[in-house]
Amino acid sequence: MKIDVLTLFPEMFEGVFSSSILGKARDKGIVSLGTVNFRDYSTNKHNTVDDYPYGGGGGMVLKPEPIFGAVEDLPPHLTEEGEPVKPRVILLCPQGETFTQKKAEELSGEEHLVFICGHYEGYDERIRQHLVTDELSVGDYVLTGGEIPAMVIIDSVVRLLPGVLGNEMSAVTDSFSTGLLEYPHYTRPAKFRDWEVPEMLLSGHHANVKKWRLKESLIRTLERRPDLLEGRVLSKEEKLWVAEWKKQQQEKEINS
Template sequence: MKIDILTLFPRMFEGVFNESILKKAQEKSLLRFNLVNYRDYSLNKHHKVDDYPYGGGAGMVLSPQPIFDAVEAVVRTSKTKPRILLMCPQGEPFTQKKAEELSEEKHLIFICGHYEGYDERIRTHLATDELSIGDFILTGGELASMVIIDSVARLIPGVLGNQASHQQDSYSTGLLEHPHYTRPQDFRGMKVPEVLLSGDHKKIGEWRRKESLRRTIERRPDLLKENLLTEEDKLFLSKLKQEKS
């Protein structure tokens, strides 16, 4: 996958892209990053990329020209039609399902905004997707794009050492993930559940499923979908509700 990031602050990405999983993915040639400072595409003699909003108001608005020209320059070198992702607090909430969808793409372009917002023509005539990582405001789209890139990259085959690692992640199954334990078996009197030491994979699987259900109904009941639940799941949830009441 090729990922182009249009940003006014390319140095913000250096540490993120040169550590951990993202660094290894590049070493395996599974990911290729390209940082583009769209200020370099400004035709303004002072290299301005923003201007005052028509109609008045606080803040500055990103001008269409530098961003359109930067995206078009990147697209000209692309072998496939890229998805152009606009980082925006008004955008579609980013989810694991969206991450899975984007991980199938060959080329992604991220547009990181700044200042008060974008000229609307960037939103309506350039972006293919608008994405938000939550109902809060950041100073720019850089941090949001890093979060999304990390989430998408780990789903690309070969990026994680064990391909099964992400398949049981929270949200991938429609439920929150079950608890995990490792050595020592007894830490300060806090013991690992006996079932995990039994070697009985059927019982371990059943325990994990029930704990996922328990955690989901306690923390994120909005995630539970009837069509994804077995009759055994429904019976277990019914018992949990009775115990709580």
């Protein structure tokens, strides 16, 4: 996979791209990570990339020329047959689709991703209309620019690529990958102070452990993110677990 980031602050990505999972993925040749300062594509002598909005109003708007110029000047990513790959051009903005694990899985199947990190009041609308393929947001809050959201999305996507994680099952069982939050984890020692690891995890019975983990994932999701269960078709056993949990909650309320 080839990933290019258009940003006014390429130095922000130096540590992120060279550390941890992203750094290892790049060292292995699984992903190519690069940044472009789109100020280099300014078309005026002052090297400005923004201007006042037509119609008045506060803030500044990113001009289309530097963004279009930077994207169109990117070296193409070629297939094994030498054909250029059409990139997914992703605009980071609060108006975009909320980024999810499902979207990360979708993007992990692409060969070339381009991220546009904006600043100021917003983008010239022609960038949205004629250049980008996706608009993504990482949540309903305001950040200074698109750099941190780009880092979040890139990390989430790259870790799904084959060969990136040491244990390929790690990404499969992560929270949200199954539609549920992840089950609790424990490691040595089996007893720490007065807190013991659940006996089921020490039993060595893989089928029962798998069942325990599914139940714990379901209950944890009920407690913390019940919205994730909307539309989910529960098995007969899962329905019993939910009913049992709800009964316990009612008893707690009565006793409190």
